[in-house]
Every structure is written in C-alpha cells, then in structure tokens.
Amino acid sequence: MKLAIIGVGLIGGSLGLCLKEKLGGEIFITGLCRTEKSMKAAVELGAVDFASADVAEVVGGADFVYLSPPVLQIVPMVKKILPHLKAGAILTDAGSTKKFIWEELKKILPPDIYYVAGHPMTGREKSGVTAAKVDLFKNKAYVIVENTGAPAEALEKLMNILRLTEANFLTLDIEKHDRCASIISHVPHVAAAALVTLLNRAGDDLDSCLKLIGGGFKDTTRIASSNADMWADICMTNADAISANLRDLQKILGEVIKAVDDRDRQAVHDYFAQSKARRDDILMTVERKFDPN
Numbered sequence: 001m002k003l004a005i006i007g008v009g010l011i012g013g014s015l016g017l018c019l020k021e022k023l024g025g026e027i028f029i030t031g032l033c034r035t036e037k038s039m040k041a042a043v044e045l046g047a048v049d050f051a052s053a054d055v056a057e058v059v060g061g062a063d064f065v066y067l068s069p070p071v072l073q074i075v076p077m078v079k080k081i082l083p084h085l086k087a088g089a090i091l092t093d094a095g096s097t098k099k100f101i102w103e104e105l106k107k108i109l110p111p112d113i114y115y116v117a118g119h120p121m122t123g124r125e126k127s128g129v130t131a132a133k134v135d136l137f138k139n140k141a142y143v144i145v146e147n148t149g150a151p152a153e154a155l156e157k158l159m160n161i162l163r164l165t166e167a168n169f170l171t172l173d174i175e176k177h178d179r180c181a182s183i184i185s186h187v188p189h190v191a192a193a194a195l196v197t198l199l200n201r202a203g204d205d206l207d208s209c210l211k212l213i214g215g216g217f218k219d220t221t222r223i224a225s226s227n228a229d230m231w232a233d234i235c236m237t238n239a240d241a242i243s244a245n246l247r248d249l250q251k252i253l254g255e256v257i258k259a260v261d262d263r264d265r266q267a268v269h270d271y272f273a274q275s276k277a278r279r280d281d282i283l284m285t286v287e288r289k290f291d292p293n
Helices: 010-026 034-044 053-059 071-086 101-110 152-165 174-202 203-211 215-225 228-237 239-261 265-290
Strands: 001-006 028-034 051-053 063-068 090-094 115-116 118-121 141-145 168-172
Touching: 001 053, 001 071, 001 141, 010 071, 010 152, 028 063, 028 203, 034 115, 051 053, 051 101, 063 071, 063 152, 063 168, 071 101, 071 228, 090 152, 101 115, 101 174, 141 152, 141 174, 152 215, 174 203, 174 215, 174 228, 174 239, 228 239
Parallel strands: 001 028, 001 063, 028 051, 063 090, 090 115, 141 168
Antiparallel strands: 118 141
16 A cells, blocks of 8 residues: 655654554555655655655555645646546645635546545644654544545445544535635634734833743734745635635624723623633533543
8 A cells, every 4th residue: 555645744654653553554655745855754754764855766566645735736736646646546635725725626536536525723932844743633623525526335445544643523614614724724823923913013112021921921822823835825726715714703802901991890891701611611521521531
C-alpha cells in the first residue's frame, strides 16, 4: 500500500508518523517537500519513507494521496499530479475550507480518480514537520464531507486508513462545514490576531504592557502564532462565512461597548455570566460525547 503526502508539515507529517507506527512495513509513504532540509527532516523523523520535490516520484503508483498544503495550493497541486496518478487513486485533503476546493476539483477530476473531502479539526500554533505529533489526531474531530463524488468502496478504503488515527469522525454537508468551521476555527484565529494587533498599537504604553503579559494573554492569543499563508488562504476561500460571522462578532462587541459606556454593570455582568455558563455546558457536553475516559 502506497500513500503520498503532499505537504509534509504539521498535519501531513503527523499522519505519516501515526500510520508508520500503526502499519509499519505494510505501508510505504512518500512525501512531497520543497527543500532538501525538509526532505531530510521528514525522513529522519519517520514521517515518510521517501521524500522528493519531484511530483512524479512521489505520487506515481500511489493508492492514496493526502493533500495538506495551504488551501489555495490544493487545486493547482492536483492539476500537477493528475497526469501521474494511477486509475483508482483516492485523493483526500486536510483543507480548512471545503466548498471552494470541491467546486474546482469536480471540473478537472477524471471519472477514475476519486476525491473525499476531509478536514481534521486539530493543529498547533507551530508548523512544519518538526512540529508533527504521532497522536495529533487522536480524539479530535475529523470531518468527512458528504457527496464529493467518491463511490462507497473508495470511501471505505480511505476510512480504513484514517480510522487508525483514532480521530472522532463525523459527516457534514459542504456548506454547513464551512459555516461551522468559520465559527469554531476561522473567526477565533482572526480575533486572536486582532488582540495581538491591539497590543502592538498600544503606542507609548507598549513597553509597560509587555511587562504585564501573563497566562491570560498567552492562552487567548496562542493561535495567532499559526502559519500566515494557511490563514490568508482560509480567509480567501471561506470569505462569505468569515465576514458574516465577523460582523456578528462586531455587533456583540458593540453591545458590550455600549454597556461599558453606559456603566451598566448588570448588562456587563450578564454578558460574562451567560458566556461562562454556556462555555462550561458546551465543554461538558463535548467531553461526554467524545472523551474516551
């Protein structure tokens, strides 16, 4: 069995580490990397058996191709690899937005190359294969998008591999995925970056603010350290949902601003109390559904 990973970074590298640990010599994993340094790291860390910058070498004969570059690079990459794929090859991806990718891929995929849209809801603020973890997917939500053209047999073949990650798999239709990913992942990243930008615009107070930084600021802004190329692509390919949810967030902040300006302590108290109660309830519900312990 041969798996080709396009983009052996945090996500692709973690998948490779996991599958090599679970399957050993039963699977041969190749990786497409841009530099000699990244090729060497991917092989030495055990994420892939072979790494190259040559597309044909990496995807030739592959049963599965896992696409994990930034979102805007996925469709151009598929165009590059198509001439080298064998009939029956199954493509899947880790892109954080789905409708944009599928709308483009269905125009170019031949009938004997299958695509299953996926999105592992996991990650770290670090990037690159050196940040990869063998258990990165374990107990994390992993969306498989409904109806992206692959027959049931191809989907099951892929799932037999992906289930080894021990992720919590669920299916969503493509538009619901993009809307929900915007609320749960995309807008929080924009907001975290905004908090860092707010600090950076503190002017004469900046040095004093830096001395006060503690766990609250670090925890709230952790994801602002994520890869800028990846997040710029996400915003471009899920623009409608992200902008709509940012406007809703803007409205919420406007309500808080008014309550603070009016010195309306009860309204401010209710804002915090309601969000605390809802967050606690959400986390308890999620733990009951997905925590194996």
